[in-house]
Amino acid sequence: MADRSNEPVVVIGLARFGSALALELTERGVDVLAIDSNPRTVQDLSGRLAHVVTADATDIEALRQLGVPDFSRAVVAIGTNMEASILTTSLLAELEVADIWAKAVSRRHGRILERIGARHVVYPEYDMGERVAHLVSGHMQDYVELDEAHAIAKVGPPGELVGVPLGEAGMPARYGVDVIAVKPAEGGFEPAGPGTVLAPGDAILVLGRISRVERFADAV
Numbered sequence: 001m002a003d004r005s006n007e008p009v010v011v012i013g014l015a016r017f018g019s020a021l022a023l024e025l026t027e028r029g030v031d032v033l034a035i036d037s038n039p040r041t042v043q044d045l046s047g048r049l050a051h052v053v054t055a056d057a058t059d060i061e062a063l064r065q066l067g068v069p070d071f072s073r074a075v076v077a078i079g080t081n082m083e084a085s086i087l088t089t090s091l092l093a094e095l096e097v098a099d100i101w102a103k104a105v106s107r108r109h110g111r112i113l114e115r116i117g118a119r120h121v122v123y124p125e126y127d128m129g130e131r132v133a134h135l136v137s138g139h140m141q142d143y144v145e146l147d148e149a150h151a152i153a154k155v156g157p158p159g160e161l162v163g164v165p166l167g168e169a170g171m172p173a174r175y176g177v178d179v180i181a182v183k184p185a186e187g188g189f190e191p192a193g194p195g196t197v198l199a200p201g202d203a204i205l206v207l208g209r210i211s212r213v214e215r216f217a218d219a220v
């Protein structure tokens with residue numbers, strides 16, 4: 001597959017989510033065309049984004065004039081204004097932008113976006129809510145769901161695993177999770193192997209099915 005990581009991206013809607021996304025892409029060396037209908041928002045970002053313009057993305061002629069049909073990737077970061085989000089996504093599909101990402105504020109909103117041409121739908125509020133729930137309710141220091149079934153958590157090691165080489169601890173059989181990396185109290189993450197011996201102040205990254213990762217974190 002061709003490497004498309006540096007192809008230019010259109011980002012539409014520059015509130016908190018869209019502006020953070022456009023700035024991060026720019027930092028990574030990706031050319032960004034950033035669009036928002038609010039001139040004030042555009043003005044605020046003009047010093048930090050090379051191509052940021054005021055336009056109504058629900059106007060197909062405005063999108064054409066900005067050269068949007070030449071892009072193969074776009075992100076619709078309009079959320080709360082659902083009508084504008086849906087209309088913009090459908091216009092991008094009509095303009096044959098191949099890779100459309102869209103932000104949804106509800107599952108129903110997301111299903112509509114998929115049906116009208118969004119290839120990827122993201123739910124930042126839901127995802128962050130889920131993540132914070134795991135941090136607040138348990139012993140996890142960090143938590144990321146990779147898909148519907150799998151997650152990675154950052155936790156301290158359960159006492160029974162301290163001082164035992166991982167290869168002898170039988171983690172997959174016992175807990176259904178794998179330790180993929182270890183971070184000593186002083187220092188950065190390093191890949192974990194069968195010979196890795198955990199110390200009490202370590203943080204570990206465990207990967208597995210969500211229910212298993214949750215159960216493992218409860219045992220810490």
Ligand code: ADP
Binds near residue numbers: 014035058079081084
């Ligand atoms: P969030 O939920 O992330 O705070 P909103 O959905 O409220 O974001 O708004 C996202 C941004 O999208 C706002 O900056 C708003 O001005 C912009 N926006 C809304 N409608 C349009 C449109 N038709 N064309 C371009 N930008 C729009």
